[in-house]
Amino acid sequence: MLLTSTAFHDGAIIPRRFTCDGENVSPPLQWTGAPVESKSVVLLCDDPDAPAGTWRHWAVFDIPSYRAELVEGAGRPEGFEDFRHAVNDFGNLGYGGPCPPRHHGLHHYHFRLLALDRAELSVRAHPSCKEVEQEARKHVLAEASLVGLYQR
Numbered sequence: 001m002l003l004t005s006t007a008f009h010d011g012a013i014i015p016r017r018f019t020c021d022g023e024n025v026s027p028p029l030q031w032t033g034a035p036v037e038s039k040s041v042v043l044l045c046d047d048p049d050a051p052a053g054t055w056r057h058w059a060v061f062d063i064p065s066y067r068a069e070l071v072e073g074a075g076r077p078e079g080f081e082d083f084r085h086a087v088n089d090f091g092n093l094g095y096g097g098p099c100p101p102r103h104h105g106l107h108h109y110h111f112r113l114l115a116l117d118r119a120e121l122s123v124r125a126h127p128s129c130k131e132v133e134q135e136a137r138k139h140v141l142a143e144a145s146l147v148g149l150y151q152r
Contacts, residue, residue: 001032001034001035005027011149020097021152026058026076026097028072034068039117041115043063044112057096109149112144
């Protein structure tokens with residue numbers, strides 16, 4: 001599988017618009033090459049460079065296998081009823097953009113796409129991003145990643 005964005009390339013700086021310093025909207029993401037037996041996909045975004053350990057910015061799940069993209073702004077929980085959002089480490093449902101501590105250096109934001117062998121995850125109504133990843137890992141058929149960079 002291949003995960004890409006029209007907003008930034010793998011290993012490049014994430015534009016300010018998609019961060020807490022900008023409009024804090026989720027970037028557009030596209031993917032190809034999911035296994036034909038995939039029943040859904042999960043998109044995760046986290047920052048392993050956070051001072052207290054991995055910070056989870058976004059988990060969107062139960063994305064139907066016929067989808068091949070998330071449009072810009074899909075990280076807002078309203079208006080996109082064919083998939084679900086988890087609660088991020090900011091305590092909010094949906095996307096929370098890069099927002100590293102000032103002068104902490106360059107942070108790496110890992111967007112990961114998991115193709116799954118089931119259409120829906122068995123999780124509670126508003127799971128955490130970590131809970132979504134733990135459940136999704138039990139059903140992974142394939143995985144792709146895209147890394148964006150940001151510092152303040």
